[in-house]
Amino acid sequence: MSEHHHDHEHGHDHGHDHDGKPIQEDALPSLEAQILETSVRELLIEKGIVSAEDIRRAIEAMDSRGESLGAKIVVRAWTDPAFKEKLLTSSDDALREFGINMSPMELCVVENSDDVHNMVVCTLCSCYPRPILGIPPAWYKRRDYRARAVREPRAVLQEFGTVLPDNKQVRVHDSNADLRYLVLPQRPAGTEDWTTSQLEKLVTRDSMIGVSDVRRLDELVG
Amino acid sequence: MRGPQDYGGLDAGPVDPVTHEHVPTHWEKTVDALMMLIFDQRRQLARVDESRRMQESLGEDYHKYPYYERWLQAVSWLMLEKAVFTQEELDAKQAEVRARLEAARDGV
Numbered sequence: 001m002s003e004h005h006h007d008h009e010h011g012h013d014h015g016h017d018h019d020g021k022p023i024q025e026d027a028l029p030s031l032e033a034q035i036l037e038t039s040v041r042e043l044l045i046e047k048g049i050v051s052a053e054d055i056r057r058a059i060e061a062m063d064s065r066g067e068s069l070g071a072k073i074v075v076r077a078w079t080d081p082a083f084k085e086k087l088l089t090s091s092d093d094a095l096r097e098f099g100i101n102m103s104p105m106e107l108c109v110v111e112n113s114d115d116v117h118n119m120v121v122c123t124l125c126s127c128y129p130r131p132i133l134g135i136p137p138a139w140y141k142r143r144d145y146r147a148r149a150v151r152e153p154r155a156v157l158q159e160f161g162t163v164l165p166d167n168k169q170v171r172v173h174d175s176n177a178d179l180r181y182l183v184l185p186q187r188p189a190g191t192e193d194w195t196t197s198q199l200e201k202l203v204t205r206d207s208m209i210g211v212s213d214v215r216r217l218d219e220l221v222g
Numbered sequence: 223m224r225g226p227q228d229y230g231g232l233d234a235g236p237v238d239p240v241t242h243e244h245v246p247t248h249w250e251k252t253v254d255a256l257m258m259l260i261f262d263q264r265r266q267l268a269r270v271d272e273s274r275r276m277q278e279s280l281g282e283d284y285h286k287y288p289y290y291e292r293w294l295q296a297v298s299w300l301m302l303e304k305a306v307f308t309q310e311e312l313d314a315k316q317a318e319v320r321a322r323l324e325a326a327r328d329g330v
Contacts, residue, residue: 058255123230139242147234
């Protein structure tokens with residue numbers, strides 16, 4: 001095709017760089033925010049503080065965290081009493097076996113039982129066990145959850161579809177910059193013969209934040 | 223005194239676990255990565271409480287910022303405070319980046 005020859009007219013204005021456009025634009029923030037982010041990033045790279053490779057790797061590392069990593073830890077605790085004891089008493093050592101380093105923060109693992117249900121919030125910010133679960137969910141950062149989790153936890157739990165018997169105690173743990181919490185959910189009855197990988201499929205992100213239980217056994221069928 | 227970030231116990235609306243989910247965009251992950259990198263053990267340029275101090279100093283503006291734009295502001299202020307770069311360097315860089323992004327936006 002010659003330079004200025006088109007066989008057909010485009011019905012809409014495409015601009016001139018079809019191939020330069022992504023398939024779908026990621027929702028971008030305001031131009032001002034883009035300018036500040038680009039400026040800070042480029043200055044940090046020019047000053048040798050970070051490299052583009054460091055940023056790429058940091059994103060990759062964050063993407064690798066989440067439900068499945070947390071589930072491995074929970075299932076190990078379900079199936080290995082010595083590990084569970086270590087996780088509940090000196091979690092640093094236990095997490096090192098999974099290549100997780102919480103430092104400079106501390107992790108406190110709180111265990112659900114027949115009598116106690118634990119849930120985690122950060123009323124002041126969005127502190128979260130990021131080295132295990134990655135970036136917190138949007139609702140965890142919002143005012144609604146942060147304000148009400150400490151005042152009416154049962155009502156908030158109901159909004160997640162979690163209804164607890166009145167005689168079950170609810171303990172709400174308020175995270176901070178230095179101390180993060182992870183809920184160790186209860187292993188469901190009837191899973192005695194299950195393999196590790198079957199058990200891991202039961203454990204959800206929300207069950208480790210404590211806003212829900214693990215998946216129901218029938219959710220895994222089919 | 224209650225700071226702008228201190229939501230605990232206040233009145234607020236219902237939590238909607240369906241609509242209040244959001245998969246972080248690549249831009250948000252980039253800001254997240256910058257914060258994590260300045261915190262990390264190799265760099266130790268700032269700590270979480272310092273980032274919070276910066277965000278809380280926004281006062282009532284705290285509520286106006288989208289989450290990661292607040293983080294970005296904190297990273298920028300922390301790097302200025304730690305003299306990693308100067309305000310003059312940041313101003314010059316922003317002017318250059320503005321011209322570049324506006325040109326890209328306008329398809330020049």
